[in-house]
Amino acid sequence: MNSFQAESDKGFLVPLSRFSTETRVLNSRFIATIAPAFSVSEAKAFIREINKLYADATHNVPVYQIGSGSSVIAHSSDNGEPSGTAGRPALSVLAGSGLGDTVMVITRFFGGTKLGTGGLVKAYSESARSVIQAVPKAKKIAVHQCQISCPYHLYELILGILRKSGCKIEQEDFAELIIIAFFIPTNVYEVFESQITAISKGQVRVKINAANQTAIVPIR
Secondary structure, X not given: OOHHHHHHOOOEEEEOOOEEEEEEEOOEEEEEEEEEOOOHHHHHHHHHHHHHHOOOOOEEEEEEEXXXXXXXXXXXXXXXXXXXXXXXXXXXXXXXXXXXXXXXXXXXXXXXXXXXXXXXXXXXXXXXXXXXXXXXXXXXXXXXXXEEEEXXXXXXXXXXXXXXXXXXXXXXXXXXXXXXXXXXXXHHHHHHHHXXXXXXXXXXXXXXXXXXXXXXXXXX
């Protein structure tokens, strides 16, 4: 197991990417669209996008949960449905799913038959549950974006350490020196840096270009 995979075991679940499912209840169409969102502004931008995409829908019910565990910003709206019948049930399903940093919009196209209060709660809950169960999952981990410049005779040795440390190589440029850009989980950075210093006898330094970035690791 490499460091990315090992570190991902400590992370929390997020949707891997945007995903949609559709259900029908008494001729009403419910399209649930879910996506990762790492800030309230990202969640709001996604909601605006779905509102524009389904501008002709009867309702676009938004919910989001930013963060995870004890540090969560949560929001829901019924978007014109009777109070407590749409946003709150969908958010309840999301909150119990184990997903964090998640935004979801449930779009309804009215089919001509009223569902009643209980029917609406059930329909929105089942629509939320359907997309949450079906969306491919990932885990969110903290990484540093780094860079190394190394001489050619050390390239294979350094490449081996990069691989053993579970680094994800972003780019390699072969010029007078080899410049390697990569991501590394924050929890293994100090050990990795000491190994590079030791194997190069201090000739090669690890440069952090961006600290504490977010990486998404698909669950296999």
